Amino acid sequence: MTERTADHPANPAAARASTRQDGPVESVGGIAVAALRAAGAATGQLAGGLGTAAVALGVLVLLAVTGAAALIGVGLLMAPLALRALHALARRERARLGRRGLEVIAPEPPPTRLRAALDDATTRRELRWLVRHATVGLLLSVAGALLPFLALRDGAFPLYWKLMPDDATATSLGFGVAHSWPGALCVTLLGVGWIAIIVGLTPGMARLQSGPGQRLLAAGPDADLSLRVAELTATRAAALDAHATELRRIERALHDGTQNRLVSVTVLLGAARRKVARDPSHADEILERAQSAAEQALAELRAVSRSILPPVLDDRGLAGALSGLAANCAVPCRIDVEAPERCAASVEATTYFVVAEALTNIAKHSGAERATVTVRARGGRLRLAVTDDGRGGADEDGGSGLTGIRRRVAAHDGTLRLASPPGGPTTLEVDLPCGS
Incomplete structure (x- = not known):
């Protein structure tokens, strides 16, 4: 494993790139900030899924009514409408996941005729997703939207408890506390507990909510070769x-x-x-x-x-070449490369240019204080992640060079995912085959 930071004190930019403290305070602080950012992104994803989850519950009820009405023949007239609602909601969920950086490749459009649609594998997968999203997904979305409110209500309790009547001093859980400062501080501790729950559980809750959509709304293993x-x-x-x-x-x-x-x-x-x-x-x-x-x-x-084709790749390898890019970056950059196997020269060159363009964007547009480049090459795949703690909001249409990066990656039959919510952090992930 190769983990490097740039160290060229003669160059001011390189000196900034090489500035790094490895003390325990810095490490604990960095872990805490990363955990808070991950929890914030997960909470936003959970709250964002509330819209499709609520609609999914309505579509599920519509399908249940249609199925019951089909016993007397009326449901056959309602079935096309219910199926169109199902497919439209599935498309909306794919788009939502894509905006969150969880790209879902859509299968071919399902058939419109009722009998063919009921026999179609895509429709059956969408029905399975609908049941999960309208039940477990809805509960997770409600919890994700409610937890920040509970944490704010109880955490800020000492600021307003004196304004409440004596008989109305209660926590978010409904039990009352003494109308005194010790009681108010106890409620604050409950607010801290809510924050701990948010930090510890919301990333897993977000994965649990988005998992069925990623698995069931994507093209299945039996998808037509035309895809x-x-x-x-x-x-x-x-x-x-x-x-x-x-x-x-x-x-x-x-x-x-x-x-x-x-x-x-x-x-x-x-x-x-x-x-x-x-x-x-x-x-x-x-x-x-x-x-x-x-x-x-x-x-x-x-x-x-x-x-x-940068000759530094031949002279110093991918890790050395990326360390050179970090040395010339105006933002302090950490390089972490684990590549026990060498990839094709064209793949390493593409990785080099992707990192170069990404670091240029970070220095020009992000307002970040630090960046991290992580590379892993194993199992015939090279996975690259470039992360910064900037303001976020990166857009391919904003002239930032992301379109060119996507073309370079697509030329190798690779994938690119960008997650850049407003407020940050921004993460650019690239997956390339090592041998092409």
Whole structure:
């Protein structure tokens, strides 16, 4: 396992990147902040699922009434409406999970005819999800929305207990306490207990709520091969787009930079030749300018060649290359790489460029105080996660380069997930096959 932080004190940015305290206070504080952020994100996910869970209960009742009415024939007229409501709610839940970074690949649209829809595997999976989401999911959503209110009510009790009548001094659980400061402090301890429950249980509750949707609303193992064909077609298109974009970038770099430098060298050399014939003493100045322009052109050529396939990957490996990126990042960055097996050069290059673009976005847009890059390569897969504690709200349509990152990843038949709720934290996760 390789775990590194950048250490280049000569560079101020590198010095900031290498600033890290490993003391127990920093570790405990970091763990606490991470736990609070995870609990906040989980609570938001639970509360966000309350809308679809409430609607799911209504759709479940509609389906039950339709099934009962089918015994007398009336339900056959209601069945198409009930099925359309089921499919619409499933689409809404897939979109909600996708906004939370839990991408669910939708199966092919179910058939619209009643008999075919009842025999369809997708419809049966959606029905199973509906039952779970309308029962367990609804209870979890209500609990996720209620727990912060209970914690606020009891935790802030000393601020308002004197304003309450003597016979109305009660906790969120309904039992009364003495109308005194010791009683108010006891209620505050109950509020602390609610906070502990939120921090300890809500991440698991969020996973329990979203799990059925991820499993049952995605394309099943018996999905038609046309889904895979469509996915590969999209992957090929993304690879071609990424290749064309890279060629345009190289062309612009050569045309706007190196070519202009070489033209300048040619002009200066011609001027030097004419100067030698008329005034040899001033020719050295022109030749010096030509030499400087040639050196700049050479430097730009090296920069372009390194942007195609960074030689640092061959010289220092993926861990060393990413440590170099962290050293040049304006935000303190921690690198944690565990890659006992080397991946294909193109995969490592894609990982390098993804991290480079992500750290650039963090430095420019996030307002973060620290970032973490984690890489794990095992089982033929490379998994990358870039996390920062910034303001969040990252958007692919905001010109942040995320579209280019997604194209690079899709070119390898990989997946990209972005979770960036307002207020942060932002987590970019990439999963790539090691051998492609």
